[in-house]
Amino acid sequence: MEENKLIPFTDAPDTAVITCCHVTDDGAPVLYVSHDEDDGMWQFLCGGEHSEDEARIVSLRYIYELDHSVGLLKDMPCGSYAERESPAEEWIVNG
Template identity: 65%
Template sequence: MKFPFSDEPNTATIVCCHVLEKNEPILFASHDEDDGMWQFLCGHTHETDEARIISLLAAFEIDPSIGELKDMPCGYYATRESIEDHWIVNKIHSNEGDLNE
């Protein structure tokens, strides 16, 4: 599958250690409004030390279904219950969009 994002493949992206180690699927994604950074998390509560920085391409290689979010604007997040479910996209409110989702 071709890399679908308009961001460069080497764009710094946050994932949690659970996703990086492939112990948990990506069930939460955000495109932060303040810096445009992408986050792809397992959907559980996290401590800051569980965050990892990888390239957007590496995140896409872990789970190509995140490509469905390629047009999600900054300031939005998406969730799903399982990898078989469709993404549900919502606008981030001021107290959302961090590693504690």
């Protein structure tokens, strides 16, 4: 349980989340986050269009360590998504 204090989410730090190769391999910022309604899965994406082969599965802790601002979305309910134009902008939550 102590490990959960490393991230602000109620999900465990090792929870699998979806991201894209642009974020993991190219250093693109996370500009789109969704919390899927059907399965509760988190997605942290660069905001562009993607093909399946660009998907990556990483831990929630990995994403949080890349960008602490995603912690502001910790209470975003399933079925919602958030966007921003750049890392300097505020998150806009929809849904």
